[in-house]
Amino acid sequence: MPRRGAGDERSIGGDQVEGRNAVRELLRAGRRRVREVWISETRGSRVLDEIRRLAADARVPVREVDHEALRARAKSEAPQGVLAVAPPVEVVSLDALTHDPAAFLIVLDGVTDPGNLGAVLRSAETAGATGIVLPRHRSARLSPAAVKAAAGAVEYLPIATVAGVPSALEQLRRAEVWSVGLEAGAPSSIFDLGVVEGPVAVVLGAEGGGLTRLTRERCDVLASIALHGRIESLNVATAAAVACHAVAQRRASRQR
Numbered sequence: 001m002p003r004r005g006a007g008d009e010r011s012i013g014g015d016q017v018e019g020r021n022a023v024r025e026l027l028r029a030g031r032r033r034v035r036e037v038w039i040s041e042t043r044g045s046r047v048l049d050e051i052r053r054l055a056a057d058a059r060v061p062v063r064e065v066d067h068e069a070l071r072a073r074a075k076s077e078a079p080q081g082v083l084a085v086a087p088p089v090e091v092v093s094l095d096a097l098t099h100d101p102a103a104f105l106i107v108l109d110g111v112t113d114p115g116n117l118g119a120v121l122r123s124a125e126t127a128g129a130t131g132i133v134l135p136r137h138r139s140a141r142l143s144p145a146a147v148k149a150a151a152g153a154v155e156y157l158p159i160a161t162v163a164g165v166p167s168a169l170e171q172l173r174r175a176e177v178w179s180v181g182l183e184a185g186a187p188s189s190i191f192d193l194g195v196v197e198g199p200v201a202v203v204l205g206a207e208g209g210g211l212t213r214l215t216r217e218r219c220d221v222l223a224s225i226a227l228h229g230r231i232e233s234l235n236v237a238t239a240a241a242v243a244c245h246a247v248a249q250r251r252a253s254r255q256r
Contacts, residue, residue, distance in 0.1 A: 011088035012134075012161060013142030013154070018079035020047045025152020027054035032086040032155070036061045040070040041081030051082060060084075075144040089142060094160040094168055097131035098175035103199040104247065105177065107133040109165045109215045110206035111236055114140045118149020119237035120204065125153035127244035128251075132159045133168055133201070165203070169218040172201050179203055181211050181219030182243055184233055190223040196247045197254045204243070207236050 017026050024047055026034060037055050039062060041048055055062050067081075074083055097105055106124045111117055117140040124132060140146060147154055162168040169179045177199040182190065196202075203219055205211035216222065225234065225242050234242070 011090050012159065013088045013147060014075065014144060015085055015088060016073075016075055016083055016144050017086055017147055018074055018076045018083040018144045019148035019151070020045075020051070020080045020082055021151040022148050022154075023082050023084045024051050024054065025155045026084055026086060027051060027058060027060070029152075029155035030058065032089070034058065034060045035085045036063060037082065037084045038063045038065050038070055038073065039082050040065050040067045048082060076148050077145070079144075079148070089154050089159060091161050092131070092158045094133060094162055094171055095175075097133070097158060097160055098172060098177055098199070100130050101199065102130065103177055103201070104129045104251065105131045105133055105172075105201040106240070106244065107165060107168065107179070107201050107203040108135070108139065109203060109211055110135070110138050110209070111204065112138070112140050113207055114143050114146035115149045116140070116207060116235065116237045117142070118146040118151075118153075120240040121146075121150040121153040121157060123237070123241040123244045125150075125157050127248040129157065129244060132157050133165075134159060134161050135165050136161050136163060165212070166214040166218045169201075169203070169215065173218075173220065175199075177201050178221070179219045181205075181216055181222045182224070182239055183211055183216065183222040184224055186222035186224040188221060188223045190225055190243050190246045191250070193221065193223055193250070195221065196250050200247065202240075202243050202247060204236055204240055 178195045181203040
């Protein structure tokens with residue numbers, strides 16, 4: 001993974017991972033040293049059986065506990081009968097993310113809901129994004145709820161934290177990474193942009209408010225997702241899924 005940068009936070013999030021997919025990918029990836037796994041579900045489950053096997057292979061202790069004990073320890077509402085204790089996610093520098101000649105970054109500008117943050121991370125990872133950029137302030141944190149919603153994506157996606165999104169976009173411009181802001185009503189379609197075939201950062205705004213004025217002004221181009229029904233907008237997690245896979249499809253077509 002890309003290196004940390006001087007002055008950046010060393011890690012984000014907590015020391016607990018909850019949810020079946022999130023814990024399974026934590027063990028599969030092997031990038032964080034898992035201290036122990038708690039399981040309260042005794043009924044047969046393919047995913048839980050796999051978690052037990054992966055933990056055994058990695059020599060990670062598994063504690064079989066009752067439901068009440070696990071719920072008392074859990075920090076999310078529905079841990080799905082399993083949690084793991086591991087160090088927080090290490091962050092990387094924005095500079096390191098831009099060194100990838102095939103950079104495909106997702107920049108979040110004020111997304112405050114942990115569930116939306118996790119869902120965006122999941123969509124980004126499945127679309128082949130190479131990194132995530134999060135502001136350190138006025139943004140959802142990488143909480144157990146966000147990590148659970150990400151379903152393991154945090155184990156594979158490098159994450160950079162920045163003091164502000166507008167200044168980060170200036171840094172991306174200097175590194176010759178195009179920034180594409182997703183904006184309702186923008187004349188260009190995210191499906192038709194040729195610039196996404198090279199190093200690109202897709203910028204997503206806050207729930208309800210969208211991109212801030214300064215972020216909008218710093219984007220190289222604004223693009224929209226055409227809507228054909230009567231509802232006027234998509235929530236940020238859904239918009240991210242559409243945009244990420246539109247970019248992924250365009251980049252894949254270029255390579256064929």
